[in-house]
Amino acid sequence: MSASGCHRTARLDVKVVETSAGGNKLTPVAVLSSAKPGIRIVLHPEKQYQTITGFGGSFTESSANVLNRLSKENRNKILEAYFSKEGANYSLCRTHMNSCDFSLGHYCYASVEDDMMLDHFSIDEDKDDLIPMIKDAMNISEDGFRIIASPWTAPPWMKDNHDWMGGRLLPGFYDTWAMFYSKYADAYNSEGITIWGFTVVNEPHGNGDNWESMLFTPEEMTAFVQHHLGPKLEADGKSDMVILGYDQNRAGLKEWVDVMYSDDASSKYYSGTAIHWYESTYEIFGQDLQYAHQKAPDKYLIQTEGCVDSEVPRWKDDSWYWSKEATDWGWDWAPEKDKYLHPKYVPVFRYARDIIGCLNNWVDGWIDWNMVLDKQGGPNWFKNWCVAPVIVDPENDEVYFTPLYYTMVHFSKFMRPGAKSIEVVCSDNDLMVAAVLNPDKTIAAVIFNPGEEAKDFEIELNGQSTRVQISGLAIQTIVI
Numbered sequence: 001m002s003a004s005g006c007h008r009t010a011r012l013d014v015k016v017v018e019t020s021a022g023g024n025k026l027t028p029v030a031v032l033s034s035a036k037p038g039i040r041i042v043l044h045p046e047k048q049y050q051t052i053t054g055f056g057g058s059f060t061e062s063s064a065n066v067l068n069r070l071s072k073e074n075r076n077k078i079l080e081a082y083f084s085k086e087g088a089n090y091s092l093c094r095t096h097m098n099s100c101d102f103s104l105g106h107y108c109y110a111s112v113e114d115d116m117m118l119d120h121f122s123i124d125e126d127k128d129d130l131i132p133m134i135k136d137a138m139n140i141s142e143d144g145f146r147i148i149a150s151p152w153t154a155p156p157w158m159k160d161n162h163d164w165m166g167g168r169l170l171p172g173f174y175d176t177w178a179m180f181y182s183k184y185a186d187a188y189n190s191e192g193i194t195i196w197g198f199t200v201v202n203e204p205h206g207n208g209d210n211w212e213s214m215l216f217t218p219e220e221m222t223a224f225v226q227h228h229l230g231p232k233l234e235a236d237g238k239s240d241m242v243i244l245g246y247d248q249n250r251a252g253l254k255e256w257v258d259v260m261y262s263d264d265a266s267s268k269y270y271s272g273t274a275i276h277w278y279e280s281t282y283e284i285f286g287q288d289l290q291y292a293h294q295k296a297p298d299k300y301l302i303q304t305e306g307c308v309d310s311e312v313p314r315w316k317d318d319s320w321y322w323s324k325e326a327t328d329w330g331w332d333w334a335p336e337k338d339k340y341l342h343p344k345y346v347p348v349f350r351y352a353r354d355i356i357g358c359l360n361n362w363v364d365g366w367i368d369w370n371m372v373l374d375k376q377g378g379p380n381w382f383k384n385w386c387v388a389p390v391i392v393d394p395e396n397d398e399v400y401f402t403p404l405y406y407t408m409v410h411f412s413k414f415m416r417p418g419a420k421s422i423e424v425v426c427s428d429n430d431l432m433v434a435a436v437l438n439p440d441k442t443i444a445a446v447i448f449n450p451g452e453e454a455k456d457f458e459i460e461l462n463g464q465s466t467r468v469q470i471s472g473l474a475i476q477t478i479v480i
Helices: 061-070 072-083 129-139 170-192 217-235 248-260 286-297 328-334 336-341 347-359 403-412
Strands: 015-018 039-051 054-059 094-097 144-149 197-198 242-249 274-275 300-305 365-370 372-373 390-393 399-401 420-426 432-437 442-447 455-461 462-471 476-478
Touching: 015 372, 015 403, 039 432, 039 442, 054 061, 054 347, 054 420, 061 072, 061 129, 061 372, 072 129, 072 390, 072 399, 094 129, 094 170, 094 300, 094 365, 144 170, 144 242, 144 300, 170 217, 197 217, 217 242, 217 248, 242 248, 248 274, 248 286, 274 286, 286 300, 328 336, 347 365, 347 432, 347 442, 365 403, 403 476, 442 455, 462 476
Parallel strands: 039 455, 054 094, 054 365, 094 144, 144 197, 197 242, 242 274, 274 300, 300 365, 372 390
Antiparallel strands: 015 476, 039 420, 390 399, 420 432, 432 442, 442 476, 455 462
16 A cells, blocks of 8 residues: 555556657657556457458559669668568558559550460569569568459450450450469469469449459459359469458448358358448548458458558658648549548548557458659559658659658557457547557557647556556557
């Protein structure tokens, strides 16, 4: 008993790092000695939810191209920052099969028309840029990482409109297109790169026919997976490869998972569901994520793409990433009735809010879009400029790690594959918190404070606690 008659709470041993608008960048933060009552964040590791698959970003031709234009020193610096244990230690990544908007132009691995057996299949297009980027990342990564591959479209000769944009896969090419995935996995494997899984197609609702796309209804995709892609991978000894359905915005989840998981036959070859965040700027769609999980509780639910889009990044201006200056596609293109869904937003807030919200709604993996882009937010053949966590100036061989990079590290470095999401209760509704129990038995909690005022809080586990202060406009990771 203390002199005041109160029990002293045993002190919790923690390490704290913070990134803030005030200038912290994964900066260690000392705990507080005071024990005044206030905000409580209580961890309940006995209440466990989804198993974490990983966090990371995407290998694109655009990212690989700008890396190739840097000095060897700076190229390696960026890859170390993403894949070393000292850096972000990315564990789950994505790449594109055939070209996408973040390519230098259109290309596919099967360019010979009516090559039904894909005798002329070749990934030579990737050997100058994408494959060296992936292999160098693999050499740096001690823990390794999984790769999800996504086609934006089949070759135009397989589609009803014979175009890169829009259109549907012709039924006569379903078997050939299923073979395409298997040949791609074999070709990459011959380069020493293991592909962990696929999404069936990127954004099956399309993108307004602006860049590479191919349309599927939920019924069409499920029939393709059930009768063609799944059986083909199984027949080729690849039944352990992951197949993720959907791969677009969360507002459409219910329609898709109802069809994908309607019965055992439709569900058999699906390993899970892939989602994007672009439907609105401020909505996590927690109810939709919960619904998707309940529909298939034993399957993956992975965010495969998100970025600050329709925006040219600010060069060496940290404050921009902490201010309401970014837009998304809806700001420019949405009909007037939907404009309210797309207000200007703080880029860092959007990342932190979305990842925490996803973790608290059964999402087990979260993948950022391009890892590296130039000062224009490209290259992008359609001029669909976007922001990446790392921006470079190839002409002057300069590198800028934006605050978005440090935001990603708060999760990817400290929340490891195999971790279990755990229950966390916070007494302050203005703070957002997510926590996991890692395989090494450490607990990592990420706290996001969107308010301008610093806040003191007590973080508590099994009756032990420690007092911490989080700055205003800040993200913290606390490791116990």
